Amino acid sequence: MRTKLIVANWKMNFTIVEALKFFAGLRHEFKGVADCEVVVCPPFTALYAFDEAFAETPYKLGAQNMHWEEAGPFTGEVSPNFLKELNVQYVILGHSERRTHFGETDQGVNKKVDAALQKDLIPIVCVGETKEEYEQGAGWTKVESQMKKTLDGQGRGAIEKMVWAYEPIWAIGTGKHATPEHAQKMAEEMRNLLTRSLDGPTAQTMRILYGGSVSGENAESFLHQRDIDGLLVGGASLDPKVFAGIIGAV
Numbered sequence: 001m002r003t004k005l006i007v008a009n010w011k012m013n014f015t016i017v018e019a020l021k022f023f024a025g026l027r028h029e030f031k032g033v034a035d036c037e038v039v040v041c042p043p044f045t046a047l048y049a050f051d052e053a054f055a056e057t058p059y060k061l062g063a064q065n066m067h068w069e070e071a072g073p074f075t076g077e078v079s080p081n082f083l084k085e086l087n088v089q090y091v092i093l094g095h096s097e098r099r100t101h102f103g104e105t106d107q108g109v110n111k112k113v114d115a116a117l118q119k120d121l122i123p124i125v126c127v128g129e130t131k132e133e134y135e136q137g138a139g140w141t142k143v144e145s146q147m148k149k150t151l152d153g154q155g156r157g158a159i160e161k162m163v164w165a166y167e168p169i170w171a172i173g174t175g176k177h178a179t180p181e182h183a184q185k186m187a188e189e190m191r192n193l194l195t196r197s198l199d200g201p202t203a204q205t206m207r208i209l210y211g212g213s214v215s216g217e218n219a220e221s222f223l224h225q226r227d228i229d230g231l232l233v234g235g236a237s238l239d240p241k242v243f244a245g246i247i248g249a250v
């Protein structure tokens, strides 16, 4: 049985004051987090405040990115050590917005995954095809290539700890989510690849999320899919009422 995982990706939204207001609102809407893990990934600037706010609560802290080096001349970057100091447990890596706007490559994501796992941070690796690739029926080819490059050289023990997020780029922030059937098909292919890389029983323990225009209305339809173990939520995670509804859908 895989514990469902609901992840809020706030992207570049919320000051510290706004973030704390959100959390007060979420706790008001939703008292307990039953049968699932909930991770909030605020901007770096709000991590310190959330480390305090999340103490004694079931909510877990995640970051939206990190560098693969521990320290050095990397202006503007954040070290995995800085995240560990703030009790961050998860880190989103290779989000399509980082790949598109900041030139992140599969090779860079590979190094970040390695660094995260060495620090006991659980990487949530995002993969997904563009609209053109989807229309040409090349979605899986793209995702397979991203996964293989991310896995290249990683040890078995490391691979087992990873979380994957299937996020079709055409579905992110567009209001046009993938059909649950398409998302399931891709998640199944992803699990098959993990089975080939590791073995069936281990691949069955690993979590695969869906992300891309998840809403209070469609969350449940994804969670019903056999190979989808949770959701990576952008826009809909910014409203405590809506996000509480998504957690409730588990």
Ligand code: PGA
Pocket (backbone or CB within 6 Å): 009, 167, 171, 172, 173, 174, 175, 211, 212, 213, 214, 232, 233, 234, 235, 236
């Ligand atoms: P969205 O974003 O839910 O706003 O589509 C998802 C994501 O980018 O992770």
